[in-house]
Amino acid sequence: MSVRLDMIGIVVNDIARSIAFYRALGLEIPDGDGSPYHEVTLDGGVRLSWNHIDMVKQIDPDWTAPTGYRMGLAFLCDSVADVDARFESVMAAGFEYHKQPWDAFWGQRYAQVLDPDGNIVDLFAPLPTE
Secondary structure: OOOOOOEEEEEEOOHHHHHHHHHHHOOOOOOOOOOOEEEEEOOOOOEEEEEEHHHHHHHOOOOOOOOOOOOOEEEEOOOHHHHHHHHHHHHHOOOEEEEEEEEEOOOEEEEEEEOOOOOEEEEEEEOOOO
């Protein structure tokens, strides 16, 4: 028997606004149909889903929003310049950041942006080696 990661679900207040954010990152996401659930299959086969908070509360009436930085999404970019460009794309689309791009001590260009529900989303690429 085996197990593999198949889907990451995000609980959101506004599916359309959240999809607009992830499109600004560069993900290709078809328009939703207005339902309280939407999903897309990413390169590599993992599905990403948007689950409206009202639907989640129908499934689990005791659900409460978590606090703190419990889990994160991190997107590998093509290059250092790509990290900066995707960061700028998100800013130009009217979203906010947690940390502007920087060269991290562990050898990556890194930036952290905030999706509309306050989730920190990391963008990173290896720094060039000399």
